[in-house]
Each structure stands twice: as structure tokens, then as C-alpha cells.
Amino acid sequence: MKTSQRIIAAAATALLAVAAPAAAHTPEPAPPTEQPTEMPAEMQGPPPSTHGAFLPYPDELSESFTLPACGSEITVESGDVDEREYRVLVDTEGNTVVESRGAVTADVTRASDGAMLDEVDVSGGGFETFSADGTSVTYDTSGASIVVAFDEVEAQVFEEAGLPQAFLFLSGELTETVTFESAPQSGPEVPPVASAEITQNSTEYVFDLCDLLDQAAAEETPAA
Numbered sequence: 580m581k582t583s584q585r586i587i588a589a590a591a592t593a594l595l596a597v598a599a600p601a602a603a604h605t606p607e608p609a610p611p612t613e614q615p616t617e618m619p620a621e622m623q624g625p626p627p628s629t630h631g632a633f634l635p636y637p638d639e640l641s642e643s644f645t646l647p648a649c650g651s652e653i654t655v656e657s658g659d660v661d662e663r664e665y666r667v668l669v670d671t672e673g674n675t676v677v678e679s680r681g682a683v684t685a686d687v688t689r690a691s692d693g694a695m696l697d698e699v700d701v702s703g704g705g706f707e708t709f710s711a712d713g714t715s716v717t718y719d720t721s722g723a724s725i726v727v728a729f730d731e732v733e734a735q736v737f738e739e740a741g742l743p744q745a746f747l748f749l750s751g752e753l754t755e756t757v758t759f760e761s762a763p764q765s766g767p768e769v770p771p772v773a774s775a776e777i778t779q780n781s782t783e784y785v786f787d788l789c790d791l792l793d794q795a796a797a798e799e800t801p802a803a
Contacts, residue, residue: 625675625709629666636663636679646727648745649789651691655725658684658698673711680704685725687788694796696788699747701725713762722750722782729772733757736775742785749784753777 643656663681670676681704687696703724708717720726727745728734734744736755755777759770 625677625707626665626667628669628675631666631668633664633666633680636661636665636681645690646729646745648727649689649691649792651689653727653745653788653792654688654690655727656686656688658686660684660698675709675711677707677709678705687725687792689792689796692796694792694799696791696795699723699725701747713759715756715758717754717756719752719754719779721752722748722784724748724753725788726753727788732772733775736777740777740780742780742782743787743789745788747786747788747791748782749786751782751784752779753782754779 643654645652645654661681661683663679663683665677665679668676668678682700682702684698685696685701687699688694700723703721705721706717706719708719710716725745725747726737726742728737733755737744755775757772758774760773761770763769
């Protein structure tokens with residue numbers, strides 16, 4: 580899975596939108612250079628610094644993604660609303676902070692039965708912090724956001740925190756640090772996750788995506 584796909588929302592941890600208070604970070608801008616206009620589609624690791632400027636979210640990071648969940652696979656893709664912007668700063672220790680903001684909706688579809696959640700508001704904005712050595716990423720996510728575990732390591736961490744494998748939360752904050760077995764190299768895949776840790780969880784109004792999809796399927800099924 581591309582590291583860049585984790586930047587979608589938020590995503591978060593797949594998220595589609597991520598956020599936390601700005602006071603949680605104190606990034607220092609890098610020396611001024613020509614500002615990039617987009618992130619490369621096959622980006623590994625953090626995007627280049629925008630030196631404090633917010634730029635439109637690249638189309639390459641708005642592509643849909645599919646993950647195993649809910650006894651099947653679920654696909655998350657951008658909805659009709661997508662007004663996201665991002666900026667990138669590098670702090671004095673070489674860590675890269677990616678901030679995103681703006682209104683966005685998402686559509687969630689389950690492969691097994693076609694059940695769909697349409698135009699879910701996931702407009703929580705926020706931060707992802709990439710370590711200087713590339714081996715870890717911290718996701719500061721606030722509601723409203725969709726979060727889906729990317730692998731069994733994250734799924735276990737979510738379970739221990741009393742969270743579903745795939746969920747929507749409407750308010751509060753979730754902070755998770757993911758550590759990889761090695762720094763990402765060139766190519767579309769990221770290294771396996773060595774560990775994950777949730778360091779803050781004040782999420783409220785948490786809804787299991789699988790339950791929501793079950794409800795949607797029941798509403799779409801005609802009564803006998």
C-alpha cells in the first residue's frame with residue numbers, strides 16, 4: 580500500500596481527513612525555494628515542503644482505496660465535496676509535518692453486497708508527522724473522520740483501545756504512531772508495520788462502519 584494513500588483522510592490511518600490542534604506541533608519552515616504545485620503519484624514518504632503555503636489537494640491522493648474489512652472488502656473514495664488543501668513544513672529536527680484542511684465527503688462501499696454509505700462528512704482537518712529517518716508516522720486525527728485499520732497490527736491496537744477495525748467518529752481526537760520495519764524505499768509498496776500505538780483517544784460518537792453498512796443493506800433490501 581502506498582504511503583501516500585494513508586495521507587488521504589485521513590484519513591487516518593486511512594484515513595480521509597486528519598487533524599489535531601495546531602499547538603501540538605511547532606514546525607519551522609525550511610529555507611525558501613520554488614514551491615511545488617503537486618505531489619508525485621508514486622510518492623514514498625512525505626511530500627516536499629510548501630514553506631507554509633496551502634495548496635489544493637492533488638488528484639493523485641484523492642483516488643479510492645480498498646481494504647479488507649467487515650468480512651469482505653470496503654472501498655473508500657472521495658464524494659461530491661472535495662475542498663481539501665494541504666501544506667508541508669519541515670521542523671528543525673528534520674521531521675516533516677503535513678497539515679490538511681477543508682470540507683470533504685466520502686463514499687464507502689462493501690464488495691460482498693454492494694451496501695453503500697453515501698456522502699459521509701469527513702471534514703476533520705489535521706496533521707501527519709513523518710520522522711526524519713522515515714521509519715515512523717504519527718497521525719493526529721479529529722472528527723469527523725473515517726478510520727480503517729490497514730493491517731492486523733493496527734486492527735489489534737484498535738481492538739485493545741475499544742475501537743472497531745473500521746469506524747466513523749464525529750468528534751474528539753485520535754493520535755496514533757505507526758512504526759515500520761524499515762524506511763520506505765522507491766516503489767509503490769511500504770514496509771511492513773512493526774508496531775502501532777494510540778497515544779490519545781478522546782473520540783466521541785463512534786460508529787462501526789460494518790454496522791452502518793449492515794443497516795444500509797437492510798434498508799435497500801425489499802421486504803418479503
